[in-house]
Amino acid sequence: MDSQLIVHVFLVGVGATLVMDAWALARQRLFGIASLDYALVGRWLGHMRHGRLRHTAIAKVTPVRGERLLGWCCHYLIGVVFVGWFVAFVGAQWLCRPTLLPALLLGAVSVAAPLLLLQPAFGMGLAAWRVPNPWRVRLRALVTHLVFGGGVYLAAWLGAVAGC
Template structure:
């Protein structure tokens, strides 16, 4: 992988994650739907260094110093990691001629991360099974990750201009 491609992948991941965050902001402002508090992601990660990978309820776990910054940084690093995985799967030619379908399909696949890793670690159960409305949580997660996929496509298009 060339330095230029690494930069493109990093920008692709940053852009797609930003699109996902803009969707969350729009959803909150227009529909009043709260988005994930990334401080809780940082709290979850902070407790991992002490060997605690899951919680009964992450919101009740003791706070960790710098948890908000840690959570947000991890969120964008994961976006860049997912972009790298996408480019490896879709082939680097996708960067020269982005198409929406592979990006959307990959975005849909990335929903496995919160459903199978993060939600159980937060105490929500696999695929939010322990929440009041698991189907709603799953659907919102899927839509958000499809938006990430659309962000891959839109950012890919933008990168072809430069």
């Protein structure tokens, strides 16, 4: 990957993650639906250095120093990595001529990360099966990740318009 492509992927990943976070903020303000506290992601990552990958209830685990910053940085890094994998799969030319369907498919596929990795590690069970309303949690995760996919398309489109 050349440096211009790396910058483009970075900007699309950050832009798409910003769209996802704007959706989460709007959902919280309009409907009172809380989003993931990324400090918990930082807490999970912080406890990994002690060999602890899975917790019964992450919210009850001892906080780690800098967990909020660590969680938010990881959240944006994951968005960039997903876009990097996507571009490696579909080809860099997609960034100059983005189409919506592949970006939405990325969003749909990316929901596997919280369902299969994060939720079990946080003590929620595989695909949130241990929470009171698992289908609601799954649907919200899917919608949020489809919004991420829409953000990938929007950020790539803005980049293409700006001059690819």
